[in-house]
Amino acid sequence: xxxxxxxxxxxxxxxxxxxxxxxxxxxxxxxxxxxxxxxxxxxxxxxxxxxxxxxxxxxxxxxxxxxxxxxxxxxxxxxxxxxxxxxxxxxxxxxxxxxxxxxxxxxxxxxxxxx
Numbered sequence: 001x002x003x004x005x006x007x008x009x010x011x012x013x014x015x016x017x018x019x020x021x022x023x024x025x026x027x028x029x030x031x032x033x034x035x036x037x038x039x040x041x042x043x044x045x046x047x048x049x050x051x052x053x054x055x056x057x058x059x060x061x062x063x064x065x066x067x068x069x070x071x072x073x074x075x076x077x078x079x080x081x082x083x084x085x086x087x088x089x090x091x092x093x094x095x096x097x098x099x100x101x102x103x104x105x106x107x108x109x110x111x112x113x114x115x
Contacts, residue, residue, distance in 0.1 A: 002026060002104045004095045009109030012085055016113070020080040022095030022106055028076045029053055031097040036069065036080045038091035038111075045094070049080060063089075085113045 003025040012018055020036065028034055035050030035058075049069040050058045057069050068081040078095065090113050095106035 002097065002102075004097060004104055004106035006093065006095050006106040006109040009093060009111045011112045011114065014085060014087055014113055014115050016085050017081070017083045018085065018111060020082065020093055020095075020109060020111075022078045022080075024076045024078070024097060026076065028071060028073060028078065028097070031099050034071070034078045034095070034097045036078075036093055037096055038089075038093045039108075040088075040091040043091075048093070050096075051078065082111070085111075087113045087115045089113050 005023045006020060008018060008020040010018060033050050033052045036048040037045050038048050039045040048060055048063055049067055051069045051071055066084045071078045091111060092108040093111050094108045097104045
Protein backbone atom coordinates (compact mmCIF):
# COMPACT_ATOMS: atom_id res chain seq x y z
CA UNK A 1 0.00 0.00 0.00
CA UNK A 2 1.44 3.34 -1.05
CA UNK A 3 1.43 6.15 1.49
CA UNK A 4 1.85 9.81 0.67
CA UNK A 5 2.36 12.13 3.63
CA UNK A 6 2.11 15.89 3.10
CA UNK A 7 3.56 18.55 5.32
CA UNK A 8 4.28 22.27 5.27
CA UNK A 9 0.86 23.85 5.09
CA UNK A 10 -0.18 26.75 7.27
CA UNK A 11 -1.33 30.34 7.46
CA UNK A 12 0.55 33.03 5.56
CA UNK A 13 -0.10 36.61 4.53
CA UNK A 14 -0.62 37.52 0.89
CA UNK A 15 2.71 37.85 -0.86
CA UNK A 16 4.33 35.31 1.41
CA UNK A 17 5.76 31.87 0.71
CA UNK A 18 5.24 28.30 1.82
CA UNK A 19 6.93 25.04 0.91
CA UNK A 20 4.91 21.84 0.83
CA UNK A 21 6.50 18.41 0.98
CA UNK A 22 5.14 14.99 0.07
CA UNK A 23 7.00 11.95 1.35
CA UNK A 24 6.24 8.70 -0.49
CA UNK A 25 6.53 5.22 0.99
CA UNK A 26 8.28 3.86 -2.07
CA UNK A 27 10.73 4.96 -4.78
CA UNK A 28 9.16 7.98 -6.47
CA UNK A 29 10.67 6.95 -9.81
CA UNK A 30 8.29 3.98 -9.75
CA UNK A 31 5.45 6.44 -10.43
CA UNK A 32 4.67 7.76 -13.90
CA UNK A 33 3.75 11.14 -12.45
CA UNK A 34 3.59 12.87 -9.10
CA UNK A 35 1.90 16.13 -8.44
CA UNK A 36 -0.12 18.51 -6.35
CA UNK A 37 -3.81 19.23 -6.55
CA UNK A 38 -5.90 21.60 -4.46
CA UNK A 39 -9.50 21.94 -3.44
CA UNK A 40 -11.07 25.12 -2.13
CA UNK A 41 -14.39 25.09 -0.25
CA UNK A 42 -17.29 24.56 -2.63
CA UNK A 43 -15.01 23.97 -5.59
CA UNK A 44 -13.76 20.97 -7.49
CA UNK A 45 -10.28 19.59 -6.96
CA UNK A 46 -7.90 21.09 -9.51
CA UNK A 47 -4.42 20.35 -10.73
CA UNK A 48 -1.68 22.64 -9.50
CA UNK A 49 1.57 21.10 -10.75
CA UNK A 50 2.99 17.77 -11.85
CA UNK A 51 6.38 16.22 -12.44
CA UNK A 52 6.86 13.04 -14.43
CA UNK A 53 9.45 10.30 -14.22
CA UNK A 54 11.69 12.17 -16.65
CA UNK A 55 11.53 15.28 -14.54
CA UNK A 56 9.31 17.26 -16.90
CA UNK A 57 7.00 19.66 -15.11
CA UNK A 58 3.56 21.06 -15.81
CA UNK A 59 1.71 23.90 -14.07
CA UNK A 60 -1.77 25.33 -13.93
CA UNK A 61 -1.91 28.74 -15.58
CA UNK A 62 -2.96 30.32 -12.29
CA UNK A 63 0.27 29.33 -10.53
CA UNK A 64 2.83 29.42 -13.34
CA UNK A 65 5.73 31.66 -12.44
CA UNK A 66 4.86 31.59 -8.74
CA UNK A 67 4.98 27.90 -7.83
CA UNK A 68 7.77 25.40 -8.45
CA UNK A 69 7.51 21.64 -8.18
CA UNK A 70 10.69 19.68 -7.51
CA UNK A 71 11.79 16.32 -6.19
CA UNK A 72 14.46 14.77 -4.03
CA UNK A 73 14.84 11.23 -5.31
CA UNK A 74 17.19 10.21 -2.50
CA UNK A 75 14.46 10.67 0.10
CA UNK A 76 11.43 9.93 -2.10
CA UNK A 77 9.97 13.39 -1.61
CA UNK A 78 8.29 15.90 -3.88
CA UNK A 79 8.14 19.57 -2.95
CA UNK A 80 5.96 22.48 -3.98
CA UNK A 81 7.54 25.88 -3.42
CA UNK A 82 4.80 28.51 -3.40
CA UNK A 83 5.80 32.16 -3.69
CA UNK A 84 3.79 35.37 -4.06
CA UNK A 85 0.81 33.65 -2.49
CA UNK A 86 -2.65 35.11 -3.04
CA UNK A 87 -5.87 34.69 -1.04
CA UNK A 88 -7.27 32.68 -3.94
CA UNK A 89 -4.55 30.08 -3.34
CA UNK A 90 -6.33 29.15 -0.10
CA UNK A 91 -7.26 25.47 -0.29
CA UNK A 92 -6.46 22.00 0.93
CA UNK A 93 -3.46 20.79 -1.06
CA UNK A 94 -3.22 17.10 -1.91
CA UNK A 95 -0.23 15.12 -3.08
CA UNK A 96 -0.94 12.69 -5.90
CA UNK A 97 0.98 9.82 -7.46
CA UNK A 98 0.09 7.66 -10.44
CA UNK A 99 1.51 4.37 -11.61
CA UNK A 100 0.24 2.01 -14.31
CA UNK A 101 -2.49 0.63 -12.05
CA UNK A 102 -3.57 3.22 -9.52
CA UNK A 103 -3.89 6.82 -8.42
CA UNK A 104 -2.74 7.50 -4.87
CA UNK A 105 -3.61 10.47 -2.67
CA UNK A 106 -2.26 11.98 0.51
CA UNK A 107 -4.48 13.17 3.32
CA UNK A 108 -4.12 16.84 2.38
CA UNK A 109 -2.63 19.88 4.05
CA UNK A 110 -4.39 23.20 4.57
CA UNK A 111 -2.95 26.36 3.07
CA UNK A 112 -4.60 29.62 4.10
CA UNK A 113 -3.54 32.95 2.63
CA UNK A 114 -4.84 36.04 4.41
CA UNK A 115 -5.32 39.36 2.65
